[in-house]
Amino acid sequence: MRNFSLVLIAIACFISLKTSAQIDSTLLKRVPVDTSRNLLNMDAVYNRPFLQVGKLPVSVGGYIEADYSYIGEDGITDGHSFRVPRMTLFVASSIHRKIKFLSEIEFEEGGEEVAIEFAALDISMHPLLNLRGGIVMNPIGAFNQNHDGPKWEFVDRPIAATEMLPATWSNVGFGLYGKYFSKEWAFGYEAYLTNGFDDAIINNGENRTFLPASKDNKERFEESSNGEPLFTGKVALRNKKIGEIGLSYMGGIYNTYEEDGLILDEKRRLDVFAVDFNTTIPIIKTFLVGEWAWVNVDVPATFTQQFGNKQKGGFIDIVQPVLNGKLFGFNKATFNVAMRIEYVDWNDGTFRETDESIGDEIWAVVPAISFRPTAQTVIRLNYRMMKQTDLLGNPPAKISGIQFGVSSYF
């Protein structure tokens, strides 16, 4: 039923777009992305290209990703594969000068899954005090809030951000955020209380502690799994010349320890810490972005160490523009070479039986070239090289292959 409603919303958006298309196209106004360098990562939600009709207070937008991959593991491949991993629609509205609404609806895997990733009302009382309520993206790390496909030079999203941390991770809740600017500096904070995780993070088919397993629980948009709010908070500091650093925390009780007044288990906590940064090296214009996170989960000692109580991992992207200007007929095109390095230790610890290190790690190096005919569109070619060990730390599986994709705001 919920999916049906979402589809109706999406159809309505399409119809509004189509209706707009039938009117004089000169009335269509593209709201450009704010490229001022005072913006923080937390502004990514609103800092997207939108299309506005005349003076209507509603603007729409979205992006699409399509890709091809040829990946193999230890000599075995499933061959050539094409997919549209996601198409996302944004609808934003200015209800009042200080009240605005934005929603982000994502269609994944050709519409197999439809999800509201973001649908929140923002009420601004002061630049340092804004109330946000609805379906919000928990500000853990940087990628969760800044995940739009066209912004990245890589076909796959970072493993640490999407499989260790559960990006994109949205929940229903309320919170406050604010920003303060002073000359070269910008400071921002966010703090939310939302519904959160559930037992699935240590009770799933992945055979490891897996925070994204809670995303399968759609009821979290209707009620908390345990009545305990999840706190997510972040502070970020940006200097125009140096770059931005963010520190974030997400934590709370994750398990259903009580139901109908019956005590089912002890209260068990989840705590996540993350640090993220981004900067552009002057003169050579090399862009660096990355994040690292630590996950701590209270896994019962009597359960299996297959499900670790500590995880850590992160990624760094290095993007070097090599050609700028008029390329292939596009006036402001850019040709980049890039590299992503990523690592996740799914189970950081030692076996009780042998006191030897637990494996379950993944490393990846992804060289890439990308072509941006405009800032909003990217054509990217990646070569992914990964090594993955099993729990016991046996010789790693070697995985590699090429990925080609396009992604664009529209």
Added chain:
Amino acid sequence: MSKKLSYLIFLLILMKIMSCEEIIPVAPAENELLDGPTEGLSHAEQRQFLNGDIAFNDEVFSSVDGLGPGFVATSCGSCHPGDGKGHPFTTLTRFGQTLPNTLPELSIGGPQLQNRAIPGFEPEKIPDGVPFMKFTPPAVTGLGFLAALTDQQILQYVDSLDEDGDGISGVPNYITPPPYFEQKWLHQPVNGKIIGRFGKKAAAIDLLQQTVSAYNQDMGVTSTFEPVDPFSQLTTDPEVFDQTIRDVVFYLRTLKAPIPRNEDDIQVLKGKRIFNEIQCSSCHIPEWTTPDSDISALSNKTFYPYTDLLLHDMGPGLDDGATEGSAETYEWRTPPLWGLGLSPNSQGGSFFLMHDGRARSIKQAIVLHGGEAESSRNQFTSLSETDKEALITFLESL
């Protein structure tokens, strides 16, 4: 010019990458891997092999799917990574039977300890003073070849009275078959019991029993074959489909036999000769040939498991005080040696040998042999270091 050149370079890079035949990692040599199907399976058999492979290696049980409440591991692959030997992390503890030819005392929680439990439950504990034995998970490759042998073939090596005077007897473990046992022409019942051939004590008659027992005792997953939950000791609804169990059994039957490496190496050949000279091969019988099988790929195939599938007295040092079936507490089934050299690839980089993983090297495992193997062990310890190395090199080549 420069623009055209940049187009050309871009296209050439693309074409080069797209045409590269080594885009994906090169496959390891076939003899470096334990997993993979036996050669000669039909398309239909390969489909069933694939289904079994997925159930064995990819299917993970959670409490939602029937895991536990008490359990040892969450999947078949957790105990047998890459179809090889397991790690102490998933070592099993068996208890409840201290005398041969008695039934395990189920009332105290036997025959196996479920040492882990899903959240909210407490794992099982062995009652004070009850003897137990620990089993490190074995490799599962090549089991179909052993399963295809006839009881008569196994019995040819029985010498319970040591009539040939070589100090080695060898007896079968006669097992009372479970209710779901499907007797085949290759079995020869004696007083309603059948020769066991799988497990450290040879307590499982066939791969169906081994599989059903593993689902039940290792993962706490009930089936129509074994509907009693080991935690509650009560009958529950089946938690795994019969077809899944059949597919896993088929997978185990059709996994390839481990392929030896460096067979023509001088050291390997020398070690092989020493292996025979010091009578290791009296129990670790190198060569067998299967009779006709319902799977044609397994019919009339000669293979080299290095086992006689019989029980042998291994001396007091390996007597754990617990047993299964008709085996004495000091008797252990001769484990197959095939795939031995690849064990570190599935045991986290080092050896955990003997029934409970106590031996951290092949040499240490040999020295731990006692009882009927005492003579061979003594001959081994008397060898020069060079000869010992040659023997170990041979064993590592298997």
